[in-house]
Amino acid sequence: MAPYAPARFIDLHVVQPVPASLLNRGEDNEPKSMLYGGVMRSMVSPQAWKRAIRLDMEQELGEHAVRTRNLPLKVAEALTQAGWPAELATFAGAQVVRSASMSGLSIETAQRGITSALLYIRRDSLDQLTDLCQEHRQALEEGLAEQQAVAVDTKERKKTGKKDDSTPAVLPTKQVAAIIKQRTATINLFGRMLAEIADAGIDGAVQIAPAFTVHQSDAQPDYFTAVEDWSLPGQSGSAHLQTGFFTTGVLYRYTTVNLTELIANLDGDHNRALHLLTLYARTFIDSLPQAKRTSTAPHTLPHLAHYTVRDRRPVSYAAAFERPVRHAHGGGHTRPAIEALSEYARQISRLFGTRHLVAAGHAALDETPLDHLGACHDSFDALADALTAAATGKETT
DSSP states (O other), rough: OOOOOOOOOEEEEEEEEOOOOOOOTTTSSSSSSEETTTTTEEEEOOOHHHHHHHHHHHHHHOOEEEEOOOOOHHHHHHHTTTTOOOOHHHHHHHHHTSSSSSSSOEEEEETTTSSSOOEEEEEHHHHHHHHHHHTTTTHHHHHHHHHHHHOHHHHTTTTTTTTOSSSOSOOOOHHHHHHHHHOOHHHHOOOOOHHHHHTTBBOOOOEEEEEEEEOOOOOOOEEEEEEEETOOOTTTEEEEEEEEEEEEEEEEEEEEEEEHHHHTTTTOOOOHHHHHHHHHHHHHOOOOOTHHHHOOOOOOOEEEEHHHHHOOOOOOGGGGGGSSOOOOTTTSSSHHHHHHHHHHHHHHHHHHHHHEEEEEEESSSSOOOOOOSSSSOHHHHHHHHHHHHHTTTTOOO
């Protein structure tokens, strides 16, 4: 099948009201924020939303990946459960990272030998690596015996972040590296950095911007208590007092998918790329970070999703909200935010031109079609199908 043309970049813009919530907190345990347009906005980091999207997509696909630094410890744990002596299992786990490349992956010896870099691998890689250890158990036993017989410079081994160059690789490097380099759909979408293994890194086909409120939104205090149900005489009724913080507001969310990059990551599998594009669009619209959900339950849906398909470069509409949106007469920021987005789209089309705009469309809670946002679709599912069809150059109704 020939490569699809001319569409390559699919932008997705979402306007979503969210009530009292704490979707993403910073190191001070308070809601993340950003200064934009001279006022403070509530913010949700791309990493927080990306994780929610990844987990939802993996559940849908039945294909899971993990981000971990504990690979050697998990291998050792699996082998111990399989009946291996603890010392041999630990040596085998260390050998997995030692044998992953010619010089091995960097480890943190002061932290039980976890990897210095956060690995992003298929979840079933653990089973494959433990099976490989089982296959080479004799070589691992001989390697452990040799290690025990050699005097080790204890001071040098305790230095954090040093590779264990004193121990030779026992497992076959090509096989270990091949297992670690395997990808899932989400790895192909979001990319992976792993410089220590040749060809393990991959450029992500997806970019996600920080979500932010289209208006000023300051953190609001929430003083709360936990009641002691078994209070003793003389004790107060509260066992715990604390002040938490939450935010409210209408978020602008933006992501872009490079279809060309995604097809390349999938080794030219166009049908697979289009399936993932549709699923990603649906999941991006529907997903929500899960922080503090038990005490806020902020399970809203977007009021608007708008897509554009372009053949030159992606275009964010974040600047539509550089001037904070003022609430409508009688209250509410959602409708003014949607109108601001539509007007900005008009201005961008005038200024930038439409020769590289292949298609556009939207779906909104209000069924009245919006000017300047392209075709009006009845549902978010229909919108996802339409943007995928537009990305292939096919016409939709």
